[in-house]
Amino acid sequence: MQISSRFTIAIHILTCIDTFKDDYKVTSDFLAGSINVNPVVIRRLLQQLKAAGIVNVIRGSGGAEIAKPLSEITMLDIYKAVDSIENGSLFHFHENPNKECPVGRNIHNVLDDKLNQIQTAMENEMRSITIQEIVEETKKYIQEE
Amino acid sequence: MQISSRFTIAIHILTCIDTFKDDYKVTSDFLAGSINVNPVVIRRLLQQLKAAGIVNVIRGSGGAEIAKPLSEITMLDIYKAVDSIENGSLFHFHENPNKECPVGRNIHNVLDDKLNQIQTAMENEMRSITIQEIVEETKKYIQEE
């Protein structure tokens, strides 16, 4: 299965907040309009991003803002904040290898290392990309329209 | 969501085939016993591995064997063979960003590059690990028991 669209939606959310922060009050309804999902989905994601210290959400009067410099927010931060995968493990290991079988009882030990190695490579790449790059490139695209 | 357990099961299959090739006829039932899944799951995976040229499956008398040197089979080969993810894309992009919104109609262009970059990092790491390493380490674990 693929990594949840919560991840790309969260990136879209942050990009919108920054892009429109001076011209609009960026509410969950506003964001839902650009992303084309239900506002409740946005609110839940905003809660998760808030818990990670990435955004502030203004209750009552409404709106969301980004809580720290864009250059300090990496893809990995977002990825982790919105629980893109379960238990933090990218791979779903088959649960019950047979302990009676020599391979069955050892495969987990051998594979876990390798799977971690792969996942780490992915996470390192994520850490190297900031939301600032995304926002800047998006602005460039918009200007060129 | 996580990457399907088909991936780890396929690795388990190959490890078993090699480990037991001299002592048993390695049938789908035999493999199902070590992995603890239904034999039909094994047969479907064997078909996919066969389509990728990784194994031969002997119809009639039964059994499976590995079709090429272990050192030439990488994690990436297996990963691709068993369709661990859909459409080859690790990330599920939210489908319908609003084309009326400047961010909505450009985010796909910007993000696709970055997502590919991340996925490529993962795939490169997968390419660097061969099933031979897995088999050898597993044998080492078994001997030390």
Added chain:
DNA sequence: AGCGGGTGTAATGTCAATTATTACAACAAG
């Protein structure tokens, strides 16, 4: 030739996760 163990595959069922949606209490500002 036919038996028996095995594969290939379709059909069906179950379960869990994702996403959508409704509903409403809590809240803040005018």
Added chain:
DNA sequence: CTTGTTGTAATAATTGACATTACACCCGCT
């Protein structure tokens, strides 16, 4: 105290993963 908004629970629809049954087909053996 009204209005627009957030926070969150409850529920449903959809989808995909995995399990399982069933059975035709295949091939070596006697």
